[in-house]
Amino acid sequence: MESVSVTVSSFISPSFALNVCPLKLSPVFSLPSFSSFVSNASVAAASPQPKNSAPTRRRSSKPTKNLTLTTPTTPEATNSAVPPKKVLVPVGFGTEEMEAVIIVDVLRRAGAQVTMASVEPQLEVEASSGTRLVADTSISNCSHQVFDLIALPGGMPGSVRLRDCEILKKITSKQAEEKRLYGAICAAPAVTLLPWGLLRRKQITCHPAFTDKLPTFWAVKSNIHVSGEVTTSRGPGTSFEFALCLVEQLFGESVAKEIGELLLMHNADDSLKKEEFNEVEWFFDCMPRVLIPIANGSEEIEIVTIVDILRRAKVDVVVASVERSTQIVASQGIKIIADKSISDAAESVYDLIILPGGVAGAERLQKSRILKKLLKEQKVAGRIYGAVCSSPIVLHKHGLLKAKKATAHPSVIGKLTNEVVNGTKVVVDGKVITSRGLANVIDFALAIVSKFFGHARTRSVAEGLVFEYPRS
Numbered sequence: 001m002e003s004v005s006v007t008v009s010s011f012i013s014p015s016f017a018l019n020v021c022p023l024k025l026s027p028v029f030s031l032p033s034f035s036s037f038v039s040n041a042s043v044a045a046a047s048p049q050p051k052n053s054a055p056t057r058r059r060s061s062k063p064t065k066n067l068t069l070t071t072p073t074t075p076e077a078t079n080s081a082v083p084p085k086k087v088l089v090p091v092g093f094g095t096e097e098m099e100a101v102i103i104v105d106v107l108r109r110a111g112a113q114v115t116m117a118s119v120e121p122q123l124e125v126e127a128s129s130g131t132r133l134v135a136d137t138s139i140s141n142c143s144h145q146v147f148d149l150i151a152l153p154g155g156m157p158g159s160v161r162l163r164d165c166e167i168l169k170k171i172t173s174k175q176a177e178e179k180r181l182y183g184a185i186c187a188a189p190a191v192t193l194l195p196w197g198l199l200r201r202k203q204i205t206c207h208p209a210f211t212d213k214l215p216t217f218w219a220v221k222s223n224i225h226v227s228g229e230v231t232t233s234r235g236p237g238t239s240f241e242f243a244l245c246l247v248e249q250l251f252g253e254s255v256a257k258e259i260g261e262l263l264l265m266h267n268a269d270d271s272l273k274k275e276e277f278n279e280v281e282w283f284f285d286c287m288p289r290v291l292i293p294i295a296n297g298s299e300e301i302e303i304v305t306i307v308d309i310l311r312r313a314k315v316d317v318v319v320a321s322v323e324r325s326t327q328i329v330a331s332q333g334i335k336i337i338a339d340k341s342i343s344d345a346a347e348s349v350y351d352l353i354i355l356p357g358g359v360a361g362a363e364r365l366q367k368s369r370i371l372k373k374l375l376k377e378q379k380v381a382g383r384i385y386g387a388v389c390s391s392p393i394v395l396h397k398h399g400l401l402k403a404k405k406a407t408a409h410p411s412v413i414g415k416l417t418n419e420v421v422n423g424t425k426v427v428v429d430g431k432v433i434t435s436r437g438l439a440n441v442i443d444f445a446l447a448i449v450s451k452f453f454g455h456a457r458t459r460s461v462a463e464g465l466v467f468e469y470p471r472s
Contacts, residue, residue: 084113085148085250090168091135092119096155097127098236098465099185101304103151105332106243110251110259112149116334117142119165124337128155129308131319134327134335139167149246150175152193154186154207154235163192172198176229181249183231185242190214193230202227207235207466223466236308237467240265240439263439264410273443275421276428277405282384282451284351289316290448291350293371294338296323297360300330302388302441306354309445312461313453320345322368331358342370352448353378357389357409357437366394375400382431388444389437392416406434442467 087107091100100116107114118125118135125133150172152162162168175182176198184193190210193199203218205225223238224231224245231249233242240263248256260266282288290310294303303319310317321328321338329335339345353375355365365371378385379400387395392408393415395401401418407427413420421427425440426447433451435444446469450458455472462469 084111086145087112087114087149087151087246087250088142088145088147088171089114089116089151089153090119090139090162090165091116091125091127091133091153092158092161092165093125094128094155094161095125095133095153095158096186096236096308097129097131097133097304098308099153099155099239099242100127100133101300101334102239103153103185103243103246104334105301106240106259106263107149107151107247107250108332109262110247110255112247112250115142115145119161119168128158129311131304131307132337134337139165139171143167143171147171147175147180149181149183149250151182151246152184152188154184154188154191156187156191159187159191162188163195169196172196179229181229181231181246183233183242183246185233185239186210186235189232193232199230202230204230204232205234206232235464235466237442237462237465264436265439272424274426274428274447275405275424278430279428280430282351282431284452287314287316288351288452289348290318290352290354291345291348291374292317292319292354292356293322293342293345293365293368294319294328294330294336294356295321295361295364295368296328297331297358297362297364298328298356299358299361299389299437300332300334300336302356302358302437303330303336305441306356306388306445306448309442309461309465310448312464313449313457315449315452318345318348318350322365322371331361342368342374346370346374350374350378350383352384352386354385354433354448355387355391355394357387357391359390362390362394365391366397372398384431384433386433386435386448388435388441392434395432395434401432404432405429406432407436408434409437 089100089104104114104116115137116135117137117139119139123135125135127133172182173196186207187210189204189206190213194213203220203225204214204227205220205222206214211219224233224241231245244256244260247259292303292306307317307319318340319338320340320342322342326338326341327335375385375398385400389409390412392406393412396416401416405419405421405427406416406429407413407421407424408416413422425443426435428447433448435441446458446462449461459469
């Protein structure tokens with residue numbers, strides 16, 4: 001048996017720190033990078049296959065110290081001489097949207113050719129927290145393709161829908177037989193892979209709620225675990241770690257580190273997770289109502305994470321498209337269907353309006369006259385509003401950040417002329433909340449839950465996500 005528990009990489013922040021059992025680490029430590037662990041697990045570096053070679057990836061018994069980049073780090077820069085790494089991410093009714101979207105988004109950023117395939121009769125899939133995603137194709141169209149990696153998102157009943165798909169079972173079983181990479185997160189290791197017989201003699205992890213379904217001898221409690229060709233992880237809150245672990249196995253340590261930095265998963269002091277100024281209570285006598293406007297080019301990680309976490313906290317969330325269609329194409333190509341158009345959404349009043357980021361998406365949001373009117377009314381009425389990533393620029397240009405402290409993505413923060421707070425994940429100033437975005441958006445959404453409902457409910461939501469959150 002070849003297995004490894006993944007440890008902390010230099011580009012992952014403490015809030016994403018992996019639980020390595022049974023070691024207890026002191027606050028100051030230095031550990032080998034992930035590549036040395038996958039090498040000891042005999043996971044070979046990604047490299048182009050000779051033309052006459054079989055598609056099966058064979059692993060050397062000798063440790064490989066350096067994983068080298070063999071594929072460009074962006075899909076646009078793909079060299080036709082080097083076949084792109086092909087990845088399959090299946091989805092079904094009830095799939096966990098954070099897990100599916102983060103996996104697809106991160107792997108596409110790394111240069112992988114990712115296919116999101118529906119196991120349902122239709123391409124549109126309603127995920128576990130109500131987000132409607134549109135898959136790239138049907139799973140039946142993938143049955144004769146060869147993938148470098150198959151990654152199963154979790155969620156219920158999504159994991160059951162994947163388990164009951166015979167086509168997906170055959171594809172994944174062949175993947176395992178031919179020693180190519182596959183993985184699963186959350187409920188999927190226990191609910192999907194285990195019944196298929198693909199976890200024999202493998203050490204695995206999964207969401208704590210499903211750990212009792214795993215064979216006791218093979219179950220581990222680490223957030224990420226690599227055992228031969230299979231990688232498993234615990235839940236939505238570990239999705240970034242899971243996706244980066246897969247990136248490293250496909251492309252090498254340097255690419256994983258680069259993508260981690262792009263996602264803002266740097267080392268950071270826990271005290272800088274949130275700063276609050278001019279503190280006021282966000283009080284509501286009924287369930288808060290939140291509007292999330294989206295556009296073509298909006299960042300899908302931010303849309304889906306905010307919606308998912310707020311709905312877990314029992315917030316009434318409305319997703320509205322500023323485009324002519326309710327379906328938008330997000331920044332990494334994922335198709336999302338909004339609940340309604342912005343014109344229909346404008347007929348209601350919202351306790352909070354949050355703008356997701358994405359450079360192209362922020363530009364589209366800024367051009368929406370209806371959204372501009374809603375935001376102006378929000379400020380005049382003394383209601384709450386905010387933005388993440390590049391979208392604080394939208395608030396700034398509409399004059400909604402005057403005399404307010406705010407933060408934004410490092411690439412745009414210099415364009416804010418108000419008093420900026422750099423290096424902090426989330427900034428709250430009275431009734432305005434902003435964030436750096438991407439991997440920081442989990443902290444952002446939990447900060448909103450905390451302002452709405454207090455610490456106890458926020459911690460409960462974080463535990464469901466398997467996301468580290470302070471006890472008090």
